[in-house]
Amino acid sequence: MDSNSNTKSIKRKVVDQLVEGYEFATQLQLLLSHQHSNQYHIDQTRLVSGSGSVSGVPDPVDELMSKILGSFHKTISVLDSFDPVAVSVPISVEGSWNASCGDDSTAPASCNGGDSGDSKKKRLGVGKGKRGCYTRKKRSHTRIVEARSSEDRYAWRKYGQKEILNTTFPRSYFRCTHKPTQGCKATKQVQKKEQDPEMFQITYIGYHTCTATDQTHAKTEPFDQEIIMDLEKTLAASTAQNHVNAMVQEQENNISSVTAVGAGMVKEEENTNGDQSKDYCEVSSTGEDLSLVWQETMMFDDHQNHYYCGEISTTSHQFGFIDNDQLSSLFDSYCA
DNA sequence: GCGATTTGACCTGC
DNA sequence: GCAGGTCAAATCGC
Structure with a gap:
């Protein structure tokens, strides 16, 4: 066993955990900012009516969450500079990252044998070369739901279908439609149930980080x-x-x-x-x-x-x- | 023409 | 080596 590769493996796991924590914190920020904004708004309104202006007073929840996220970001950045190879997921300030270098905007230069620029968009010969390297996402934040319809209130784009061993029905792979534009990394897998083909087993992986700006989402999704x-x-x-x-x-x-x-x-x-x-x-x-x-x-x-x-x-x-x-x-x- | 889907190839993790 | 996940060219449909 190569101790160097072992160290890299450990680093990678550490980074994975940090990235996961970063994502948790981001989600918590969304929750708190939403819930807290209502209460905070009420409180601030009371203050305004009672003792004058409070403009410029930072929301303590936002402030705290910013510190938490900043801490994660700094730690990951330090590890990144220590060993760039260990950090497979480029972190953005906004809390979303692209786990796959297949993403158009942020693919590391190491993809496709170090090619840079638009070369990754081109297929490197049918049946030869890399079709774009990627890091398979860790199965975090997985939620399994059974429903009679595979459709839900999100806009999904199908990117693959696969026959799964010992199953009758293929599994379909979907990612959020907003991935290219907003970097939303939510994906879902849909598979008919063996016992009841009327039912779908839907596995949601990751969270939606996209904003609910599209009509189909907004109209039904408080x-x-x-x-x-x-x-x-x-x-x-x-x-x-x-x-x-x-x-x-x-x-x-x-x-x-x-x-x-x-x-x-x-x-x-x-x-x-x-x-x-x-x-x-x-x-x-x-x-x-x-x-x-x-x-x-x-x-x-x-x-x-x-x-x-x-x-x-x-x-x-x-x-x-x-x-x-x-x-x-x-x-x-x-x-x- | 453009966006979504299909599908075979490619890649990763176990 | 294999199964499963993802890519991306080809195709489809509006």
């Missing part, structure tokens, strides 16, 4: 909902969940529930009223999620356009449906 779905592991959702537990109890007689055993195996439980309603969705988690013993959380079913809340443990997930009114109450009480 920002609050996006935040909840994206930050299912956050304390925000956990804390907020406490406020709706009682309300959810009232709903439980009217819903189906799903228990996910492990990370993907699903057992549907009989509804109390015997109704095999399909009004549920399933979530599976990455390994790191499963390290949690119990976690109260929320999730959003894109297809059903419903929120579910419930508990996640290392061995099972249970969710119950909550309606929009409950969701509003939840947010009101949480943000109060």
